[in-house]
Amino acid sequence: MSHxxxxxxxxxxxxxxxxxxxxxxxxxxxxxxxxxxxxERAWLVRADRRAWSVDPYRRARSLTGLLExxxxxxARLVRALGSDAAGARLDSYFSxxxxxxxxxxxxxxxxxxxxxxxxDEATTETxxxxxxxxxxxxxxxxxxxxxxxxxxxEAAGEGAWVLAPGVEIVFAVEGxxxxxxxxxxxxxxxxxxxxxxxxxxxxxxxxxxRSDARDGVLVLGHTGDVGLEAVSPxxxxxxxxxRMPVDFDALCRHAGAVGATPDDVRGIVDSFAGDGVxxxxxxxx
Amino acid sequence: xxxxSERVQHLPRLGIGVSTEYGAGDAPGGLDVEALRREHPRWAxxxxxxxxxxxxxxRDARAWAAAGRPTTYHxxxxxxxxPRDLDARWLDxxxxxxxxxxxxxxxxxxxxxxxxxxxxxxxxxLPPVLSDDAASAMAEGIVxxxxxxxxxxxxxxxxxxxxxxxxxxxxxxARVCERADTGMLLDVAHLAxxxxxxxxDAFTGVDAFPLERVVEMHVAGGVQRTxxxxxxxxxxxxxxxxxxxxxxxxxxxxxxxxxxAVVFECERNPLEAVVDGFARIERTxxxxxxxxxx
Numbered sequence: 001m002s003h004x005x006x007x008x009x010x011x012x013x014x015x016x017x018x019x020x021x022x023x024x025x026x027x028x029x030x031x032x033x034x035x036x037x038x039x040e041r042a043w044l045v046r047a048d049r050r051a052w053s054v055d056p057y058r059r060a061r062s063l064t065g066l067l068e069x070x071x072x073x074x075a076r077l078v079r080a081l082g083s084d085a086a087g088a089r090l091d092s093y094f095s096x097x098x099x100x101x102x103x104x105x106x107x108x109x110x111x112x113x114x115x116x117x118x119x120d121e122a123t124t125e126t127x128x129x130x131x132x133x134x135x136x137x138x139x140x141x142x143x144x145x146x147x148x149x150x151x152x153x154e155a156a157g158e159g160a161w162v163l164a165p166g167v168e169i170v171f172a173v174e175g176x177x178x179x180x181x182x183x184x185x186x187x188x189x190x191x192x193x194x195x196x197x198x199x200x201x202x203x204x205x206x207x208x209x210r211s212d213a214r215d216g217v218l219v220l221g222h223t224g225d226v227g228l229e230a231v232s233p234x235x236x237x238x239x240x241x242x243r244m245p246v247d248f249d250a251l252c253r254h255a256g257a258v259g260a261t262p263d264d265v266r267g268i269v270d271s272f273a274g275d276g277v278x279x280x281x282x283x284x285x
Numbered sequence: 286x287x288x289x290s291e292r293v294q295h296l297p298r299l300g301i302g303v304s305t306e307y308g309a310g311d312a313p314g315g316l317d318v319e320a321l322r323r324e325h326p327r328w329a330x331x332x333x334x335x336x337x338x339x340x341x342x343x344r345d346a347r348a349w350a351a352a353g354r355p356t357t358y359h360x361x362x363x364x365x366x367x368p369r370d371l372d373a374r375w376l377d378x379x380x381x382x383x384x385x386x387x388x389x390x391x392x393x394x395x396x397x398x399x400x401x402x403x404x405x406x407x408x409x410x411l412p413p414v415l416s417d418d419a420a421s422a423m424a425e426g427i428v429x430x431x432x433x434x435x436x437x438x439x440x441x442x443x444x445x446x447x448x449x450x451x452x453x454x455x456x457x458x459a460r461v462c463e464r465a466d467t468g469m470l471l472d473v474a475h476l477a478x479x480x481x482x483x484x485x486d487a488f489t490g491v492d493a494f495p496l497e498r499v500v501e502m503h504v505a506g507g508v509q510r511t512x513x514x515x516x517x518x519x520x521x522x523x524x525x526x527x528x529x530x531x532x533x534x535x536x537x538x539x540x541x542x543x544x545x546a547v548v549f550e551c552e553r554n555p556l557e558a559v560v561d562g563f564a565r566i567e568r569t570x571x572x573x574x575x576x577x578x579x
Contacts, residue, residue: 002418003366003413003414003416003418003419003422004366004367006414006449007397007400007411007414008400010397010411010414010447010449011397011400011409011411013447014411014447039451040414040416043414043416043449043450043451044449046449047447047448047449048515050512050513050514050515051446051447051482051515051517052446052447053512053513054446054510054512054515054517055446056512062406065405065406066406069406102401103400103401106400106401106402107401108401108402108404108406108407109400109401109406109407110405110406146402146404
């Protein structure tokens with residue numbers, strides 16, 4: 001199966017000229033963390049080096065797609081840094097360790113980019129209480145849209161519960177759901193479309209929510225369109241315990257940290273299972 | 286299941302056809318497939334439908350299939366050399382679409398259609414790693430897809446700007462075809478691009494390839510470009526077909542005894558722009574088995 005690992009190295013080389021330079025300088029060093037053999041490393045450097053960069057718009061095309069996944073966070077970054085500096089910062093994702101690591105292990109690009117956006121590498125020289133105010137919501141929406149079925153090594157058997165595919169629970173500053181909706185509405189009103197709106201630093205954005213308190217935000221994408229619902233931090237903590245399959249007793253222990261009793265947990269589980277937010281493990285089988 | 290040499294005898298002759306993708310007919314300047322069929326029915330004997338299961342079939346493809354006209358199912362979203370990619374959900378979607386299309390067979394570029402999970406933001410198309418191990422893995426994927434769908438699965442040699450691996454492209458696909466006991470969709474435009482990129486003559490490796498495996502061929506235009514002094518060909522699907530592509534078609538068509546179909550991939554061009562290309566394909570096939578009309 002090392003041909004698959006090699007394909008991932010190839011993808012990284014197509015996106016990142018700096019990585020190409022490193023591979024051609026020393027393929028063993030540049031791909032030391034990849035499950036490829038010495039012969040495969042040698043194959044990588046047989047082509048004309050320039051052949052790797054014949055599509056100079058690959059990064060820009062991908063970035064446009066990613067701006068549409070994180071319009072609010074990227075727009076705030078553009079306002080904080082200016083469009084030129086922000087454009088260069090966002091483009092640098094494709095040369096980041098996060099990008100290379102995540103492509104190599106086969107992660108989703110949108111989720112990888114979201115994790116990178118929350119890093120110091122992306123937000124340095126900005127006030128993160130502004131630039132990242134709505135980021136958890138956008139990250140949750142990305143996860144909900146993918147709707148991957150959750151599995152975990154600790155998955156319990158019969159009687160276990162898990163958030164349904166397409167449902168995410170995140171924590172964000174109190175009021176972030178409202179400010180997210182306001183900013184997104186402003187961006188969507190731009191006559192040139194969402195990516196242009198994100199990069200148009202002349203377009204003033206509504207202020208982010210300011211609070212020391214945090215809300216839970218339930219991201220509901222299990223029925224098609226994605227909806228948001230602010231919930232109490234306590235309820236969010238209980239639901240967060242169902243990110244991976246968990247049996248009822250373990251969930252009760254988890255919920256005990258926020259003062260919930262087993263009866264409280266039973267009520268939560270019954271209610272959210274009825275709404276399709278929680279799935280009984282094996283219920284789809 | 287019988288072997289390929291027997292199965293291929295039962296595949297229908299489709300003739301000359303045209304390809305489409307979701308929404309191609311509605312794009313500005315796109316080919317009006319119905320108009321092509323009305324004005325030149327011999328060049329639209331079947332429709333090759335490019336399918337991403339996440340998008341499904343567009344109005345034109347549904348109408349064509351509903352009329353009971355011949356189709357092929359060209360997948361655009363599976364990495365055949367990765368067994369994880371043939372997951373149950375995708376296979377269910379494929380089978381549902383195939384049930385509607387009733388294709389003569391399935392086919393598609395046998396390369397990397399997406400990195401990471403299948404989904405938006407992950408799609409691209411790269412050639413396979415041209416190694417013996419990858420050929421075996423791809424053959425396994427083809428057999429699995431054939432068994433799951435009940436349709437022949439013809440791998441197509443994909444385009445690319447970089448090819449990685451020790452095997453010649455044709456050697457790679459000869460191994461795939463033998464190990465999967467399958468036929469092949471030979472894209473002569475992609476082959477011409479590969480030969481140029483590798484610094485080969487257009488016909489390198491052709492004589493050693495088992496041409497009885499070729500069931501379908503593709504012809505398409507390409508644009509010559511230069512980047513930092515490096516010359517390459519973009520698989521543009523314009524109507525400007527490379528000279529080597531024509532030469533390959535002319536050489537191969539009379540030598541492929543099981544050729545059942547040829548597609549001119551020109552879905553993004555208006556009808557008046559594609560006439561010369563179709564006419565040349567038809568003339569070229571005059572010496573092939575495909576010229577014998579039932």
